Amino acid sequence: MKQITDLQGTFTLHNGVAMPYFGLGVYLSEDGQEVVNAVKWAIEAGYRHVDTASIYNNEEGVGRGIKESPEARENIFVVSKVWNNDQGYDSTLKAFDASMKRLDLDYLDLYLVHWPVAGKYKETWKALEQLYKEKRVRAIGVSNFLQHHLEDLMTGVEIVPMVNQMEFHPYLVQQELLDFCQKHQIQYEAWSPMMQGKIFGMETFQKLAKKYGKSIAQVVLRWNLQKGVITIPKSSKRERIIANADIFDFALEEEDVKYLDSMDRGQRFGPDPDNFDF
Numbered sequence: 667m668k669q670i671t672d673l674q675g676t677f678t679l680h681n682g683v684a685m686p687y688f689g690l691g692v693y694l695s696e697d698g699q700e701v702v703n704a705v706k707w708a709i710e711a712g713y714r715h716v717d718t719a720s721i722y723n724n725e726e727g728v729g730r731g732i733k734e735s736p737e738a739r740e741n742i743f744v745v746s747k748v749w750n751n752d753q754g755y756d757s758t759l760k761a762f763d764a765s766m767k768r769l770d771l772d773y774l775d776l777y778l779v780h781w782p783v784a785g786k787y788k789e790t791w792k793a794l795e796q797l798y799k800e801k802r803v804r805a806i807g808v809s810n811f812l813q814h815h816l817e818d819l820m821t822g823v824e825i826v827p828m829v830n831q832m833e834f835h836p837y838l839v840q841q842e843l844l845d846f847c848q849k850h851q852i853q854y855e856a857w858s859p860m861m862q863g864k865i866f867g868m869e870t871f872q873k874l875a876k877k878y879g880k881s882i883a884q885v886v887l888r889w890n891l892q893k894g895v896i897t898i899p900k901s902s903k904r905e906r907i908i909a910n911a912d913i914f915d916f917a918l919e920e921e922d923v924k925y926l927d928s929m930d931r932g933q934r935f936g937p938d939p940d941n942f943d944f
């Protein structure tokens with residue numbers, strides 16, 4: 667098991683960059699004061715990683731939240747993503763500039779291809795390689811890429827993606843894909859780790875939560891990290907932002923990690939990467 671010590675702990679990407687293994691998701695946090703506050707509260711609580719995307723329409727607020735925090739920019743790991751209708755070489759470079767303008771930052775820590783748009787993602791990847799070579803981003807990666815997308819992308823490209831951000835929770839483990847990524851040193855990252863909030867009422871997880879004296883969210887987020895998976899739970903509420911990160915004073919026993927693995931039923935709450943239409 668990798669060492670999971672504290673909220674500011676990191677996993678090392680294959681290019682040597684340290685990526686905080688716990689971050690704040692901001693999908694559906696409204697641009698303006700809501701997302702500004704979420705980012706500031708998270709940083710105040712000790713988070714050092716924020717995950718946004720151009721499609722979330724809140725990059726401006728994310729940038730403001732970072733600026734208004736006392737923490738230095740270089741201590742925050744900022745992630746954004748190129749949206750589907752911007753894919754292609756030139757349009758990706760333009761989209762990146764637009765994101766950076768909204769964020770008002772001069773470099774990004776990680777830029778991701780948001781979805782594997784057929785016929786487009788290889789050209790898009792070349793643009794990300796270019797941005798990486800120009801040192802405008804410290805790391806590049808993909809999101810929602812299944813094994814066949816990764817195998818296709820990795821044929822003939824210069825740089826293997828450093829990260830794959832996927833839907834991941836006890837009902838959707840995709841262990842083979844996770845193993846494939848680990849084998850190729852592609853860091854796996856979980857989106858919707860709390861099943862978009864649906865995990866809270868689920869009796870099935872209650873017993874485990876009770877055993878550790880923790881909430882279901884805390885147990886499940888801890889499971890992400892013990893599996894070597896980076897996680898980015900979203901909340902725009904201060905108490906929840908704090909509580910979600912309170913997972914560094916306990917560790918799941920191996921049999922409980924396996925128990926959570928065994929809950930897998932291949933159930934998605936988001937779109938299927940082989941069949942999305944946006």
Ligand SMILES: NC(=O)C1=CN([C@@H]2O[C@H](COP(=O)(O)OP(=O)(O)OC[C@H]3O[C@@H](n4cnc5c(N)ncnc54)[C@H](OP(=O)(O)O)[C@@H]3O)[C@@H](O)[C@H]2O)C=CC1
Nearest residue numbers: 691692693809857858859860861862863899900901902906
């Ligand atoms: N690459 C991709 O394609 C995708 C990436 N993502 C990224 O992953 C992040 C996380 O995924 P997301 O889909 O937001 O879902 P999550 O699994 O993080 O769940 C978020 C939901 O849970 C609620 N919530 C959070 N904490 C608590 C708590 N302690 N008790 C009760 N309810 C809680 C939130 O509401 P509230 O805010 O009111 O607390 C929100 O409704 C996104 O924000 C985004 O950054 C997400 C989807 C796709």
Ligand SMILES: O=C1CO[C@H](CO)[C@@H](O)[C@@H]1O
Nearest residue numbers: 693719721780935936937
């Ligand atoms: O990041 C995202 C947020 O959620 C959207 C709706 O499911 C996704 O399409 C997108 O990938």
